[in-house]
Every structure is written in C-alpha cells, then in structure tokens.
Amino acid sequence: MSLLMAPLPLMFLLMIPGVYGQNWGVHYGSSHICALKDSSVIMSCTYTYPTGLQIKKVFWTKALVKNADNEFPDLSEDTEYSQRLQYLGDKQQSCTIRLSHVTQKDEHMYYFRFITDKDNGKWRGEPGVTLTVTDLQVEAPERVTEGDSVRLTCKSSCTLTDRATFIWYRNSQPLTERRDRNNQLLLQPVRREDAGRYSCALHEHTYISPAVHLNVTYPPENPVIFISPCCEIVEGDSVTLSCISDSNPPADISWFKRGMFVGFGINYNISKISSDHSEEYKCKSRNKHGEKYSDAATLNIMYPPRNVSVSINGSGEVEEDSVTLSCSSDSNPPAEISWFKENQSSAVGSGQSFSALQSGRFYCEAHNQHGSQRSAVLSVTVYRSLGWPVWLGITVTCVGLFIIIIIIVFIMRKRRGAKAEVVTVKQDDLYSNVNERDAHMSESAVCDDAPYASVSYSTPRRDGNEDAEEIQYVTVQHHKTKPMQRAEENENQYGNLRIHQPGAAMRRSDVKTVEEDSAIYSSVK
Numbered sequence: 440m441s442l443l444m445a446p447l448p449l450m451f452l453l454m455i456p457g458v459y460g461q462n463w464g465v466h467y468g469s470s471h472i473c474a475l476k477d478s479s480v481i482m483s484c485t486y487t488y489p490t491g492l493q494i495k496k497v498f499w500t501k502a503l504v505k506n507a508d509n510e511f512p513d514l515s516e517d518t519e520y521s522q523r524l525q526y527l528g529d530k531q532q533s534c535t536i537r538l539s540h541v542t543q544k545d546e547h548m549y550y551f552r553f554i555t556d557k558d559n560g561k562w563r564g565e566p567g568v569t570l571t572v573t574d575l576q577v578e579a580p581e582r583v584t585e586g587d588s589v590r591l592t593c594k595s596s597c598t599l600t601d602r603a604t605f606i607w608y609r610n611s612q613p614l615t616e617r618r619d620r621n622n623q624l625l626l627q628p629v630r631r632e633d634a635g636r637y638s639c640a641l642h643e644h645t646y647i648s649p650a651v652h653l654n655v656t657y658p659p660e661n662p663v664i665f666i667s668p669c670c671e672i673v674e675g676d677s678v679t680l681s682c683i684s685d686s687n688p689p690a691d692i693s694w695f696k697r698g699m700f701v702g703f704g705i706n707y708n709i710s711k712i713s714s715d716h717s718e719e720y721k722c723k724s725r726n727k728h729g730e731k732y733s734d735a736a737t738l739n740i741m742y743p744p745r746n747v748s749v750s751i752n753g754s755g756e757v758e759e760d761s762v763t764l765s766c767s768s769d770s771n772p773p774a775e776i777s778w779f780k781e782n783q784s785s786a787v788g789s790g791q792s793f794s795a796l797q798s799g800r801f802y803c804e805a806h807n808q809h810g811s812q813r814s815a816v817l818s819v820t821v822y823r824s825l826g827w828p829v830w831l832g833i834t835v836t837c838v839g840l841f842i843i844i845i846i847i848v849f850i851m852r853k854r855r856g857a858k859a860e861v862v863t864v865k866q867d868d869l870y871s872n873v874n875e876r877d878a879h880m881s882e883s884a885v886c887d888d889a890p891y892a893s894v895s896y897s898t899p900r901r902d903g904n905e906d907a908e909e910i911q912y913v914t915v916q917h918h919k920t921k922p923m924q925r926a927e928e929n930e931n932q933y934g935n936l937r938i939h940q941p942g943a944a945m946r947r948s949d950v951k952t953v954e955e956d957s958a959i960y961s962s963v964k
Contacts, residue, residue: 463488465534465551465564473597474541476574477646481527484534484551488562492555494530500563501547511552511563519544541572573597575648577637584728585631585657591624593639593648604642608650610635631657631687658729659686662722664736673809674714674742680707682722682733690724714742714771743810744770749803749817761794762819766803768812774805781816795819 468483488494498513506512514520520538528534534551550567554560573596583589593605607614607624614624626633636650662684672678682692682705694702696718701707709716719735747768766776778788781800787793795801798820804813 463562465553465562467551467564467568468535469568470566471569471571473571473573474545475595475597475641475646476542476572477540479537479539480541480570481535481537482549482568482570484528484536484564484568485532486534486551486553486562486564487532488553488555488560492557492560494553495556496554497526497528497530497534497551498553499524499526499534499536499549499551501549501567511550514549538570541570543572546570546572571597575639575641575646577639577648577651579637579651579653582654582656583629585655586628588625588627589629589633589653591626591637591639591651591653593622593624606640606642608638608640608647609633611638611650629653629655631655634687654687656687656728659684659690659724659726659731661685662690662692662724662731662733664720664722664733666736666738672712672738672740674712674740676712678709678712678716678738680709680720680722680736681705682707682724684722684724684731684733686724686726686728688726690726690730693723693725695721695723712738712740714740716740717771739771741771741809744768744774744805744807744812747803747805747812747814749801749814751817751819761796762821764793764795764801764803764817764819766791766793766805766814768805770805770807770809772807774807774811777804777806778802779804779813795821797821 465484465486472480472482474480482499486497498515500511500514502511504511514524515526523539523541525537525539526534527537530553534553538545548567548569550563550565552561552563576594578592578594580589591607593607605622622639624637624639634653634655636652638648638650640647662682665681665683666672667679667681668676680694682694684690684692692703692705693700694704694707707720707722717738717740719737721735722733724731724733745768747766750765750767751762764778766778768774768776776789776791777786778790778793779785779802780787781802787801793801793803800816800818802814802816804811806812
C-alpha cells in the first residue's frame with residue numbers, strides 16, 4: 440500500500456500547472472561585459488518560473504556565499520552600489536539593471552535571483568554576467584623632434600564597436616571637436632606648439648582617458664637677458680643677469696663679456712658692481728639640436744663724478760679780454776658743473792665752459808644725485824687788450840701826425856731856401872767891398888800875406904727901426920805865415936767863416952761885437 444501510494448504525490452505535483460510543468464531559469468543578454476571606467480553598464484536579463492507562482496522578491500548579487508539569514512546579499516542594499524545601481528526590470532520576466540560610474544572595483548560576476556511565494560520556489564541564474572572594467576589609453580612616442588610626423592592612437596582592452604567615435608584633447612581642451620574613427624590622431628609635421636598632454640574619449644561616453652605627454656624637442660630660440668635689479672644700478676650694488684631661452688630639452692647657458700667667456704649657468708651674478716662692468720653681455724643657449732646667441736645687453740651703472748679737471752687752450756696767461764675754461768668729468772648720469780673762484784663761497788658760473796673776465800684762481804665742481812667732486816685750482820691771468828676801435832683811432836692819429844710833420848718839414852725847407860738866397864746876396868756885397876778896399880795892395884803883398892783866416896759876418900740887430908739903413912762891416916784878420924805853410928793855408932782861406940743873423944748874440948773870446956741902433960761893428964785882430 441505504501442509503495443503504491445508513494446508515487447501518487449509526485450504525479451500530483453507534475454499535474455499541477457506552473458510547478459514542474461515549466462522550467463526555472465535566467466537568461467542574460469551577454470555573459471561578459473567590458474565597460475570603460477566611469478561609464479555606465481547595462482546588464483540585460485530575463486527569467487522564467489512555473490505558472491501559478493507569485494514573485495515575492497527579485498535582486499542582483501555578486502556573492503557566492505549566503506549570509507547569516509541564509510540568503511545571498513542584495514546589491515541594492517550594499518552602500519557601494521546603492522547609489523549607482525538601478526533595477527530596470529519587473530517582477531514578471533525582465534531583470535535588466537544599470538550600473539553607473541563603474542570602477543576597477545566593480546569587476547565581478549553578477550547573478551540575478553528571484554524568490555516566489557513557495558518555500559522551495561527560489562532561483563539564481565548561474566553562471567552570471569562577468570564585468571570587466573578598463574580605460575582608454577593613448578599611445579604616443581615619448582619624444583619627437585620638431586618637423587617630424589607623429590601618430591597618436593587611442594586604445595582600450597575592451598572590444599570597441601566599429602561605430603565608436605573618438606574625441607581628442609590637448610591639455611584638457613578639445614581639439615576643435617576633432618574626431619577620428621580609426622582612433623588615431625595624426626600630427627604632420629609636428630610643431631613645438633603641439634607639445635602637451637593628450638587624452639581621448641568615446642563620443643558617447645563622458646569618460647576621458649588618462650593624459651599622455653607629447654614631448655616635442657627643438658633647438659634654442661630667442662634667448663633673452665633679464666637684469667635684476669631692473670631699473671637703476673648704482674656702483675657697489677649686486678646684480679644678477681638671467682638668460683631665458685625657449686628650447687627643448689633645456690639648453691646649457693654660457694655668458695660672454697665683450698666676446699670673452701665669463702660664466703656658465705642660467706644666472707650670472709656680479710657682486711659690488713663698478714663702472715668697469717659697463718660692457719656688453721651676451722648669453723649663448725645650446726642643446727643637441729642647435730645653439731643661439733642673445734642680443735647684447737649693456738649694464739647702465741650709475742656712479743658719482745670723478746676725474747674732474749679744468750683745462751684751457753694755451754698757457755694760463757692770455758692776452759685777451761677773457762679766457763674760456765673747460766671742465767671735464769667722468770660720471771653717470773652726466774654731472775652738472777658749477778664754477779667757483781678761490782676764496783668765494785658762491786658760484787661764479789655754470790655749464791661745461793666758463794669765460795673768465797678777470798685774473799684769478801678758478802676751479803669747477805661736478806655733481807649728480809650720487810655725489811660730487813671738485814677739480815684742482817687753475818690760475819688764470821687776463822691781459823686787457825685794446826679793441827679794434829682803439830687801434831683804429833691810434834692808426835688814424837699816427838697817419839695825421841705823419842702828414843702834419845711832412846707839411847712842417849716842407850714849410851721849413853721852403854723858408855730856409857728863401858733865407859739862404861738873402862744871405863748869398865749880402866755875402867756878395869760884402870766881398871765886393873772888401874775887394875775895393877784892398878785894390879791898391881800889391882801883388883807881392885797879397886802873395887806874402889796869409890789868406891783870410893777868419894771872416895766874421897754880422898748882421899745888425901733891429902731895434903724897431905725897420906727903415907734904418909743896414910750897414911755891414913767886415914773885418915779881415917791878416918796873419919803872416921811861413922812860406923811852407925802858404926800852399927796849405929791858401930786852400931783854407933775861407934775855412935773859418937761864420938755868419939750871424941740879426942738878433943743872434945755871439946760870444947767869442949777873439950771877437951767883440953758892439954751893437955749900435957742900426958750899425959754892426961766888426962773887429963779884426
């Protein structure tokens with residue numbers, strides 16, 4: 440009885456619709472899903488169960504071991520999934536879910552489980568759905584040279600569909616919405632401006648791949664010198680010269696002063712700078728692709744006046760109305776010049792040159808905002824010279840005097856000529872009288888007697904009587920000489936003849952003249 444009765448319940452269950460008459464099962468749209476990191480994943484799913492049963496609970500789980508409640512944990516109750524998991528199915532046939540912002544931690548096998556109203560009416564679809572999370576990767580050469588052709592590739596471990604469209608980014612900025620279906624970006628030729636961090640993304644996903652740096656190498660270009668402090672350098676300061684160059688890889692920097700090497704490195708330091716450093720500096724930027732020199736930079740160093748001196752043309756004694764003094768100095772900025780006379784506190788002039796109008800000892804003082812210095816004292820002697828008007832007056836005066844003298848001489852010569860004529864006439868009368876007086880003398884007496892040794896001619900002085908007759912007396916001294924002297928004395932007959940004009944007073948020891956009112960007396964000894 441018991442054996443016969445045993446199969447009856449089983450047969451009864453088989454005859455109940457929806458219990459053992461239908462299959463239990465879960466069907467997944469794909470057993471393996473590859474998702475990009477930070478993307479959303481849809482796991483499609485359908486399930487079946489016997490008719491007549493009611494679904495009490497549906498959920499997804501990734502656990503293979505039951506918990507303390509003798510049940511698999513529900514993902515929707517897990518804090519790591521609760522905000523990212525969305526159930527899209529129902530309690531009849533669909534069991535599809537969406538998992539957002541997937542990460543590497545989400546790589547598991549996921550199962551769908553449903554529970555009916557029957558004690559033994561529970562089911563978990565095995566095997567489940569395997570989720571693989573990956574990211575996009577940009578493949579690019581580590582280093583390229585300017586002018587080369589470069590190809591960048593966007594890759595993923597997932598099998599991407601042929602319809603996938605890629606977006607490229609440089610330094611997080613889209614490259615003008617550039618898209619490339621073959622997941623490649625071509626840079627031909629590559630420029631130095633193309634250097635940067637490149638990433639890619641699928642157009643339908645928000646996920647962007649990790650960035651890869653594209654290193655474009657090129658020779659140095661446009662090295663520039665910067666000077667610190669930048670504005671004003673005073674003698675004694677410390678100065679730093681910096682050479683900035685655009686190059687890749689970074690260039691080696693060399694420093695040159697007037698073409699001579701003076702240092703190495705980006706910065707060139709000068710401590711306690713002086714005016715000797717006021718030269719042209721250049722830096723040379725060099726890497727394996729080439730080299731380039733900067734433009735010359737000149738240091739403008741400020742310093743107080745020095746080497747102040749005074750000079751003039753010629754000696755210190757100048758025969759002019761004034762002498763011009765020049766003051767020279769070495770300073771930066773150019774100094775202002777003041778002129779002083781020794782022992783005077785106030786300035787007597789200013790400027791590079793100074794005209795000294797009087798003799799004295801002068802010096803100049805040069806000063807700028809950094810200091811001052813005075814020159815040595817210079818002695819100057821100024822001789823006043825006559826101007827051209829004075830010389831002209833003197834010349835005219837001399838010429839006038841010369842003309843007057845010529846006129847006076849001419850008049851005097853004319854008067855002397857007239858007087859000489861009068862004297863000649865009177866002398867002729869004189870000698871004629873003498874000849875008549877001595878006509879009776881014999882020839883022998885004349886020969887024996889000496890010639891006239893002395894003849895004195897006197898003109899009577901006029902005492903106001905202009906009409907009185909002028910009477911002339913001639914006295915001849917007759918001396919006896921020896922015969923041998925006669926010839927010589929004959930040649931000197933008239934050797935001692937003196938003529939006196941009227942009004943002249945004659946004083947001689949051998950002649951005594953007595954003047955009367957209108958007569959002249961002569962004596963012969």
